[in-house]
Amino acid sequence: MYSEQGGVSIWFFIGALMFVYGILIFASGLFELLSNTPQTVVFGGLHAAVWWGALLIVFGGSASYRFFPRKS
Amino acid sequence: MTITPLLLAVLQTPQPSRLMSLHTVDVLIILIYFVVILGIGFYLKRFTKTGDDFFLAGRQMTSWIAGLSFVAANLGSLELMGWAAAAYQYGILATHWYWIGAIPAMLFLGIVMMPFYYISKTHSVPGYLKLRFGEPARALSAVTFAVMTVLMSGVNIYSMALVMKVVLGWNINFSIWVSSITVGIYVALGGLLSAVFNEVLQFVLIWVGALLIPIIGLIEVGGWNNMVARIAQNNPGQNYTHLWSTLGSFSDNPMGIHWTGIVLGLGWVISFGYWTTDFLVVQRVLTAKDLRSAKMAPIIGASFKMMVPFIVILPGLLALAVLPVKLVGETQAVSAGMHSYNEVLPLMLARYCGPGLLGLGITALMAGFMSGMAGNVSAFATVWTYDIYRALVRKDASDSHYVSMGRWCTILGILISIGTAYGVMQFKSIMDYVQALFSFFIAPLFGTVLLGMLWKRCTGPGGFWGLLCGTLSSIGMWAWVKLDPSALRYIALSPDARDMAENMYRALWSWIICVVITVVVSMVTQPRPDAELRGLVYGCTEVPSEGHLPLHQRPIFWACIVAAVFVVLNIIFW
Numbered sequence: 001m002y003s004e005q006g007g008v009s010i011w012f013f014i015g016a017l018m019f020v021y022g023i024l025i026f027a028s029g030l031f032e033l034l035s036n037t038p039q040t041v042v043f044g045g046l047h048a049a050v051w052w053g054a055l056l057i058v059f060g061g062s063a064s065y066r067f068f069p070r071k072s
Numbered sequence: 073m074t075i076t077p078l079l080l081a082v083l084q085t086p087q088p089s090r091l092m093s094l095h096t097v098d099v100l101i102i103l104i105y106f107v108v109i110l111g112i113g114f115y116l117k118r119f120t121k122t123g124d125d126f127f128l129a130g131r132q133m134t135s136w137i138a139g140l141s142f143v144a145a146n147l148g149s150l151e152l153m154g155w156a157a158a159a160y161q162y163g164i165l166a167t168h169w170y171w172i173g174a175i176p177a178m179l180f181l182g183i184v185m186m187p188f189y190y191i192s193k194t195h196s197v198p199g200y201l202k203l204r205f206g207e208p209a210r211a212l213s214a215v216t217f218a219v220m221t222v223l224m225s226g227v228n229i230y231s232m233a234l235v236m237k238v239v240l241g242w243n244i245n246f247s248i249w250v251s252s253i254t255v256g257i258y259v260a261l262g263g264l265l266s267a268v269f270n271e272v273l274q275f276v277l278i279w280v281g282a283l284l285i286p287i288i289g290l291i292e293v294g295g296w297n298n299m300v301a302r303i304a305q306n307n308p309g310q311n312y313t314h315l316w317s318t319l320g321s322f323s324d325n326p327m328g329i330h331w332t333g334i335v336l337g338l339g340w341v342i343s344f345g346y347w348t349t350d351f352l353v354v355q356r357v358l359t360a361k362d363l364r365s366a367k368m369a370p371i372i373g374a375s376f377k378m379m380v381p382f383i384v385i386l387p388g389l390l391a392l393a394v395l396p397v398k399l400v401g402e403t404q405a406v407s408a409g410m411h412s413y414n415e416v417l418p419l420m421l422a423r424y425c426g427p428g429l430l431g432l433g434i435t436a437l438m439a440g441f442m443s444g445m446a447g448n449v450s451a452f453a454t455v456w457t458y459d460i461y462r463a464l465v466r467k468d469a470s471d472s473h474y475v476s477m478g479r480w481c482t483i484l485g486i487l488i489s490i491g492t493a494y495g496v497m498q499f500k501s502i503m504d505y506v507q508a509l510f511s512f513f514i515a516p517l518f519g520t521v522l523l524g525m526l527w528k529r530c531t532g533p534g535g536f537w538g539l540l541c542g543t544l545s546s547i548g549m550w551a552w553v554k555l556d557p558s559a560l561r562y563i564a565l566s567p568d569a570r571d572m573a574e575n576m577y578r579a580l581w582s583w584i585i586c587v588v589i590t591v592v593v594s595m596v597t598q599p600r601p602d603a604e605l606r607g608l609v610y611g612c613t614e615v616p617s618e619g620h621l622p623l624h625q626r627p628i629f630w631a632c633i634v635a636a637v638f639v640v641l642n643i644i645f646w
Contacts, residue, residue, distance in 0.1 A: 008115070010137060017104070017108050018276070021104070024097055024428060025101075025429060028097045028426075028427050028428035039426075042288075042423050042424060043292055046291070048284055048429060049427070049428045052284060052429060
């Protein structure tokens with residue numbers, strides 16, 4: 001059975017995916033911010049990609065670290 | 073839970089152009105999603121060796137995993153896009169499908185019904201009917217359910233492919249085959265364990281991808297009160313922001329429904345039928361590691377379900393306040409080259425989300441479709457293998473043979489679903505029939521299971537004939553209105569009633585017919601002795617006491633908290 005065989009927690013997969021997504025979105029938002037690309041969305045001045053990406057990095061990084069598969 | 077008439081319309085009508093274009097980072101985000109869910113399937117294959125592993129995820133999920141999977145299996149993109157569209161057309165009334173149409177039933181499942189499902193150690197809802205009423209009731213419900221699931225799965229595939237075509241301009245065959253093969257691979261490899269893992273991941277993705285729309289939308293309008301004022305200004309004479317105050321008459325609200333239809337049809341029969349007897353969702357709770365977790369899972373699911381209107385209904389309301397164009401019905405949209413109600417969520421996504429965030433939002437929509445499809449396929453595999461193949465074809469094969477059968481019929485289910493998806497293209501009205509067929513089965517089944525669990529005098533013939541007559545009467549009422557539309561005044565109690573109201577009342581009547589027939593037949597047939605009903609019926613089953621647990625660990629405590637929040641929310645938005 002899964003838990004008896006020390007399977008990797010689902011929260012690790014979720015954390016890792018969110019972490020990678022966070023990096024991509026943050027980098028994309030930062031590029032737009034620094035390159036002064038014309039805004040194509042409403043309230044683009046909020047730079048949602050930057051802070052949403054940063055939040056995903058923090059959330060994903062924390063979950064990945066907390067549920068990282070370690071040998072007991 | 074149901075497909076809205078609005079989304080049915082968009083699914084039945086080809087669209088000429090796309091709404092948005094993706095950047096490289098968006099495509100990368102979508103590709104990573106596919107790699108991760110397939111990787112999870114390959115990883116989990118090693119843990120699915122026995123029938124319990126494959127069909128019930130080893131019965132070792134925590135209450136959180138089971139609860140999130142329970143609510144995610146229902147939160148397909150048909151739900152997301154369909155109810156966002158409904159919110160644009162009907163306003164906050166659409167929230168009833170998330171609150172009174174879900175929360176009481178989910179709490180009832182957790183507190184009252186779950187002990188019987190769990191203690192009986194059944195693999196499925198038809199399996200419970202076998203234990204309680206005998207083989208005929210199981211065979212009837214298993215066959216009907218198997219047909220429903222693959223049909224619904226096919227509808228899911230087709231809707232996703234069509235939405236991707238409308239939103240991104242993707243080829244419809246490409247979307248159908250890529251999404252189907254992906255779901256087929258990860259469910260066939262890891263069974264329900266893989267489906268549950270991916271559903272939890274998809275649930276998180278849906279929130280992360282869709283949450284920005286209401287957040288930025290509320291910033292744009294300047295808060296809830298300003299949004300309400302702008303909606304009233306843009307739509308004079310119509311009330312879009314009250315839940316109950318317009319339900320005193322069929323003609324006072326845009327949905328054409330009376331509060332009795334919402335409370336009795338939706339809140340009682342449809343909702344309780346779906347959330348407590350549809351094996352697609354109940355199967356997720358059966359994966360819980362113990363009875364307390366199984367009772368907590370629907371309560372946790374209910375608390376998340378209560379929040380879903382924030383990412384589904386609120387974007388529809390915000391669109392009423394901020395969109396510079398008026399969205400229209402599908403037919404008018406196609407003929408006049410305008411945007412339809414059904415495009416409201418993609419439109420809001422494109423309004424607020426630039427590169428990266430757009431990919432995340434599209435991935436959330438895909439995740440919704442795939443979780444709904446995986447839910448249907450894994451439920452089909454279980455019901456086919458245990459309740460049809462093992463019960464009627466081969467009774468004494470080895471456990472590994474049934475696991476192998478489960479894997480093969482996952483592939484078979486996917487292939488039938490793909491066939492259904494193409495069938496939907498050929499026969500445009502089939503989706504209307506699917507929704508009707510869905511309601512035929514669920515409402516009477518709720519009557520049968522409820523009486524079976526709570527009334528020990530209920531007999532096998534009573535259960536079977538009640539289920540059969542309830543289902544046939546529902547089909548009969550539907551056919552009557554199709555042949556003679558004026559019959560609507562009898563079925564839905566008003567000639568002003570709309571499709572949605574007709575569904576509610578038809579469900580209510582078929583449930584009443586099922587209950588009456590079950591009671592009458594039970595009274596004239598021989599009941600089973602109490603000893604045979606242990607673990608199956610209230611009054612004959614010793615449910616383990618939770619008295620020794622601290623208050624905060626008791627499911628009933630959390631159910632009361634969720635119920636209190638539910639009442640307060642309804643009062644706030646009255």
